[in-house]
Amino acid sequence: MNVRTVEIIGKSEAELEQISEEFALGLSISEMVQLRRYFTSLKRNPRDIELQAMAQAWSEHCCYKSSKIHLKRYLSGLPKKDVVLAMEDDAGVLRMGNGYVYVVKMESHNHPSAVEPYGGAATGVGGIIRDILCMGAQPVALVDSLSFGDPEGPKNGPLSQRFLASRIVAGIRDYGNRLGIPTVAGSIDFDSSYNHNPLVNAGCVGIAREDSIVRSRVSDVGDLLILAGGRTGRDGIHGVTFASRRLTADQEENRRAVQLGNPIVEEPLIHAILEMVSHHLVDAMKDLGGGGLSSSVGEMCYAGGTGAIIDLDNVILKEEDMAPWEIWISESQERMLLAVKEENLQRIREIFESWDVEFSVIGRVVEGSNLRIRYRGTEIFNLDLPFLTSGPVYSRLYLLPKTPEREEVFSPEPENYNELLLRALASPYLASRAPVVRQYDFTVRGNTIRKPFNGLSGEQTHSDAAVIKPIEDLDIGLGITSDSNSQIVAADPYRGTLHLLSEAYRNLISSGVRPHSLVDCLNFGDPEDPVVMGQFVESLRATGEFCNFFNMPVTAGNVSLYNGSGDTQIKPSPVFMMIGLVPDVKKVNKTAFQGEQHSIFLLGNDSTSMVGSIYHKLMNVEGGTIDDADLDELKKLGDAILDITHRGLILSIHDISQGGLVGALCEMAFGNNVGFHVELDKVAGARPSIKLFSELGNRFIVEVDPSREEEFLEHFTGLKVTRLGITGGDRAIVEDGSVRLIDIGIAELSNVWNHGLDRII
Amino acid sequence: MVKVRIEVSYLDGVEDPEALTIFKNLSSLGYDSVKSLRIIRSYELDIDSPHYESVARDIGQNLMINPVIHRMKIVKVEDVE
Numbered sequence: 001m002n003v004r005t006v007e008i009i010g011k012s013e014a015e016l017e018q019i020s021e022e023f024a025l026g027l028s029i030s031e032m033v034q035l036r037r038y039f040t041s042l043k044r045n046p047r048d049i050e051l052q053a054m055a056q057a058w059s060e061h062c063c064y065k066s067s068k069i070h071l072k073r074y075l076s077g078l079p080k081k082d083v084v085l086a087m088e089d090d091a092g093v094l095r096m097g098n099g100y101v102y103v104v105k106m107e108s109h110n111h112p113s114a115v116e117p118y119g120g121a122a123t124g125v126g127g128i129i130r131d132i133l134c135m136g137a138q139p140v141a142l143v144d145s146l147s148f149g150d151p152e153g154p155k156n157g158p159l160s161q162r163f164l165a166s167r168i169v170a171g172i173r174d175y176g177n178r179l180g181i182p183t184v185a186g187s188i189d190f191d192s193s194y195n196h197n198p199l200v201n202a203g204c205v206g207i208a209r210e211d212s213i214v215r216s217r218v219s220d221v222g223d224l225l226i227l228a229g230g231r232t233g234r235d236g237i238h239g240v241t242f243a244s245r246r247l248t249a250d251q252e253e254n255r256r257a258v259q260l261g262n263p264i265v266e267e268p269l270i271h272a273i274l275e276m277v278s279h280h281l282v283d284a285m286k287d288l289g290g291g292g293l294s295s296s297v298g299e300m301c302y303a304g305g306t307g308a309i310i311d312l313d314n315v316i317l318k319e320e321d322m323a324p325w326e327i328w329i330s331e332s333q334e335r336m337l338l339a340v341k342e343e344n345l346q347r348i349r350e351i352f353e354s355w356d357v358e359f360s361v362i363g364r365v366v367e368g369s370n371l372r373i374r375y376r377g378t379e380i381f382n383l384d385l386p387f388l389t390s391g392p393v394y395s396r397l398y399l400l401p402k403t404p405e406r407e408e409v410f411s412p413e414p415e416n417y418n419e420l421l422l423r424a425l426a427s428p429y430l431a432s433r434a435p436v437v438r439q440y441d442f443t444v445r446g447n448t449i450r451k452p453f454n455g456l457s458g459e460q461t462h463s464d465a466a467v468i469k470p471i472e473d474l475d476i477g478l479g480i481t482s483d484s485n486s487q488i489v490a491a492d493p494y495r496g497t498l499h500l501l502s503e504a505y506r507n508l509i510s511s512g513v514r515p516h517s518l519v520d521c522l523n524f525g526d527p528e529d530p531v532v533m534g535q536f537v538e539s540l541r542a543t544g545e546f547c548n549f550f551n552m553p554v555t556a557g558n559v560s561l562y563n564g565s566g567d568t569q570i571k572p573s574p575v576f577m578m579i580g581l582v583p584d585v586k587k588v589n590k591t592a593f594q595g596e597q598h599s600i601f602l603l604g605n606d607s608t609s610m611v612g613s614i615y616h617k618l619m620n621v622e623g624g625t626i627d628d629a630d631l632d633e634l635k636k637l638g639d640a641i642l643d644i645t646h647r648g649l650i651l652s653i654h655d656i657s658q659g660g661l662v663g664a665l666c667e668m669a670f671g672n673n674v675g676f677h678v679e680l681d682k683v684a685g686a687r688p689s690i691k692l693f694s695e696l697g698n699r700f701i702v703e704v705d706p707s708r709e710e711e712f713l714e715h716f717t718g719l720k721v722t723r724l725g726i727t728g729g730d731r732a733i734v735e736d737g738s739v740r741l742i743d744i745g746i747a748e749l750s751n752v753w754n755h756g757l758d759r760i761i
Numbered sequence: 762m763v764k765v766r767i768e769v770s771y772l773d774g775v776e777d778p779e780a781l782t783i784f785k786n787l788s789s790l791g792y793d794s795v796k797s798l799r800i801i802r803s804y805e806l807d808i809d810s811p812h813y814e815s816v817a818r819d820i821g822q823n824l825m826i827n828p829v830i831h832r833m834k835i836v837k838v839e840d841v842e
Contacts, residue, residue: 233776258775
C-alpha cells in the first residue's frame with residue numbers, strides 16, 4: 001500500500017539522525033528525540049507519512065521556530081488602529097472606510113527562485129495572490145521587491161547573474177499579467193551577497209467587504225473539506241524543508257522542489273471562489289503553500305480547535321502512483337482548501353463547474369484535536385494536532401552588533417562631478433527601473449491612479465509610491481510602496497532599519513498618502529549564526545519602535561532564514577511594504593517638475609552620513625556610521641506635507657534616498673524634461689560630495705509656484721526649509737559657493753539613466 | 762557558414778503550463794485522438810565558424826536554458842552560402 005512504518009522507538013541519536021537524513025526530514029537530533037518520546041508514549045512507531053508531516057510542520061518555514069520568540073517580543077504589543085486581523089490568519093485585514101477592508105500580505109520565494117528563477121518567481125506571485133484570496137478578498141495589486149547579485153558576478157551554479165535577474169522578472173511578469181492583476185510597485189537591489197541567493201519578495205493587496213472576510217480557521221464540526229484548483233503531483237515536494245536550510249549544489253535534489261506555476265488554472269479559481277464568498281458559502285479557507293495539505297489542513301483545524309478525518313483517495317492526482325506521504329506534503333500550485341457546510345455543496349459544485357475548476361471533497365471536520373487520514377480502507381495517520389502544529393521554539397544565541405563610535409569615512413573628491421553624476425545615474429543601483437517595470441502590466445483593472453512612472457510619455461520618471469483606487473464608487477485611494485536597502489541595514493541593523501522604514505514612510509508622504517499599516521518580509525542568513533540572529537533581533541527592535549511611534553500596526557509578515565550559500569550570508573535584508581490611505585485620489589502628488597521658473601525647496605535636516613550610499617560604492621569606500629533616525633521630525637514633516645498636498649501647494653515632490661540630493665533632482669527633471677539651477681551654499685556638509693550624494697535624513701525636494709511661496713513656508717514653521725533654486729531650461733546646474741559643480745544637459749543625463757539596466761535585464 | 766538549430770524543451774517531470782493549456786483546449790475542441798503534446802522552442806542561427814557546435818552550445822547554456830528544468834539539443838540544419 002506504499003506506506004512504511006519507520007522504527008524510531010529505541011533508536012540511538014545517531015540512528016535518528018540517519019533517519020532524518022534518509023527521509024529528507026531536515027529535523028535536528030533534538031527534534032527527532034522529541035518525536036521518539038512522543039511515539040514511545042503512543043506505544044507505536046510512526047508511518048512515513050506521519051514523519052513527513054512532522055517535518056513540514058516543524059520546519060523553520062512553517063513554524064518560525066527561530067524567530068517566533070523575537071516576533072512576539074517586539075511586534076505582538078503593537079497598536080491596533082483600524083485592524084480587523086493582524087498576524088493571525090494568512091493575511092492582514094484593515095478597515096479603510098464605508099464597510100470596506102483591504103487585505104495585505106508579503107512573502108518571500110527566495111530559495112525556489114535561486115534554483116529556477118522563472119518558476120520560482122512566478123509561483124511566488126501565484127502564492128501571494130492565493131493568500132489574499134483565501135481571506136475572501138479580490139486581489140487588486142501586486143508588488144515585488146527583488147534583490148539580485150552583482151551583475152558582473154560569478155555564475156550561480158549553471159546560471160549567470162543576468163539569466164537569474166531576467167528570468168525572475170519574466171516569471172513575475174507572466175504570472176501577474178496573465179491573471180490580470182497589476183504589478184504597481186516594488187524595489188530592486190543589487191549586491192554580491194545575493195550572487196547565489198537572489199531575493200524575491202512578492203506582496204499583494206486585496207479588497208473585500210468587512211462582513212465577507214473568510215477566516216483561515218474552521219470551528220464548525222461537520223464541515224466538509226474541499227480541495228480545489230490544480231491537481232496534486234510530485235512537484236514541489238520538500239519545498240519547505242528545502243527553504244529551511246542553506247542552498248546546496250545538488251541539482252537533482254533541488255529539482256524536486258521546482259515548479260513553473262500555471263496562471264491559467266489560478267485565474268478561474270479566483271473567480272469561482274469570489275463568487276462563493278459573495279454568497280457566503282465558505283466557512284473557512286486556506287491556500288496551499290509550503291507543506292501542502294499537511295500544513296493547510298493541520299493549521300486550519302488547529303486554529304479552530306477542531307480535528308479532521310481525511311480520505312486521501314479522494315485527492316485528484318496528476319500521477320496515479322504517488323505514495324500517500326507524497327500526496328500529503330506535495331506543494332503543487334494553484335490549490336485551495338475550503339471548509340463548507342454540506343448543504344451548500346450542490347451550489348459550490350455548480351459554481352466550480354461553471355468556471356471549469358476541478359475539486360473534490362477530501363474530508364470532514366470532527367470534534368477533538370486529532371487529525372486522522374484514511375487511505376484505501378486503512379487508517380494510516382493519527383496525530384494530535386497541538387503536538388503536530390505547534391512546533392518547537394528556539395531561543396537561539398544572538399550577538400548584538402556593537403554600536404561603533406561615531407566615525408566619518410571620507411572619500412576622495414572626484415575630479416569631475418559631471419562624470420561622476422553620469423556614472424551614478426547609469427549604475428544599476430540608481431538607473432531607471434523601466435526595463436523591468438515596463439514588462440509588468442501596471443494599469444490592468446483600470447484602477448492605477450499614480451502609476452510607477454509619471455511625466456511626459458516617453459520621458460517618464462519614477463513615482464515614489466503607487467496609488468490605486470480600488471473601489472468603483474468611492475474616491476478613497478490606497479498608496480503602496482515596498483522598500484529594501486541592505487547596505488544601511490548591514491552597516492547598522494537597528495538604525496538602518498529605522499531609516500529604511502522612514503524611507504517607506506516618506507515614499508507615501510511625498511505621494512500625498514497617509515501611511516496606515518506595515519507588512520514585513522524579513523530575509524536574513526543562517527539563524528544558527530549568532531551574528532545573523534543579532535541582526536535579526538536589532539532589526540525587529542527597530543520595527544517595533546517605529547510602529548509604536550507612528551501608531552502603525554504590523555498586520556502580516558514573513559520570515560525567511562538560511563539565505564546564503566556556503567560560507568556567505570546575505571546582507572540582512574528586511575523588506576517593508578507600507579500601505580497608506582488618501583481620502584481623494586485626485587489629490588496625489590507627482591515627482592516630475594511641472595514647469596519653468598518655479599521655486600525649488602529642500603525640506604528636512606541634512607544628513608552628512610554617507611554609509612551605504614551610491615557615492616561610496618562608486619568610490620569603493622566602506623565603513624562609517626549611521627546617524628540616528630529622527631522620527632519626530634519625520635512625523636512633523638509628514639503632517640505638514642499632507643496638509644499642503646490637500647491645499648494644492650505642491651507642484652511636484654520627491655523624497656531624497658538613493659542617489660542623494662542630486663539624484664532626486666535629476667529624477668524630477670527627467671519626467672517632463674525640465675532642467676534646474678540650484679545653489680548648495682545652505683546645504684550642510686563639509687564637502688560637495690556629501691551635499692550632492694548623502695542619502696539619509698528625512699528630506700524632500702518640493703517644487704512650488706513662486707506666487708504661493710509665503711503660504712507654503714507658513715506650514716513649515718520650526719522645521720528646516722532650504723531654498724535651493726529654480727526650475728527651468730534644459731540643463732542640470734548645481735553650484736556651491738562660486739564653484740559650478742555640475743552643468744550638463746538633462747537629455748544626456750536621462751539617456752544614461754534610461755539605459756543603465758540594458759545590459760542586465 | 763552553417764545553419765544550426767538549438768532546441769530547448771522541458772525535462773521529463775517538469776510540468777509545462779502552456780502545453781497543458783493547449784492540450785486541454787484541443788480535447789475540448791473534440792480532438793480526442795491527441796494523447797499528449799509537448800512544446801519545443803527552437804532557435805535557428807547562421808554561424809560562421811568551424812566550431813559552430815561549441816558556439817551554439819555556449820549560447821544555449823549561457824542564455825537559453827536552466828539545466829534544472831530544460832534540456833537542449835543542437836542540430837546542424839544545413840550549410841549556407
